[in-house]
Amino acid sequence: MADTLTAITTLTITSCGMCAVRFAMPEDMHRRVVETGARLWCPNGHQIHYSESENQRLTKQLSASQQSVQALRAANDHQRELREAAIRRAAALKGVVTRTKNRIARGKCPCCHTRFANLAAHMQETHPGYGADE
DSSP: OOOOOOOOOOEEEEEOTTTOOEEEEEHHHHHHHHHHOOOEEOTTSOEEOOSSOHHHHHHHHHHHHHHHHHHHHHHHHHHHHHHHHHHHHHHHHHHHHHHHHHHHHTTBOTTTOOBOSSHHHHHHHHOTTTTTTO
16 A cells, blocks of 8 residues: 655755756755755756855954944053053142152252252343243
8 A cells, every 4th residue: 555645845946056046945945945054956067155144244244343343442451551541641740749749848958959948049140041831
């Protein structure tokens, strides 16, 4: 006795780029070829492949995104380091200015580091150009 098998399948119709013959293949096979970039042959023997599979395209896109993120993180780290260095320089200059002001307030000349009772008169007589560039 003969058995009968009835199957329903969906076929995808495509055509060969070389000979233009139209042919059909199961939908899951077509999807697998597109996703993986695998090669197949038309009924006349011409090799067919999709130039870039979806997986390859998504992998490239992911790689580009990861490189972009790394570049942005590196730029962010560099800017943070520059900012912190500028803050340290500003604090150091503030300390220098404060020390100089305190020395002057105690009557010590900022140029020759000698103590004077009347520092204003000494600055006018001995260092007349001091502070003119400010």
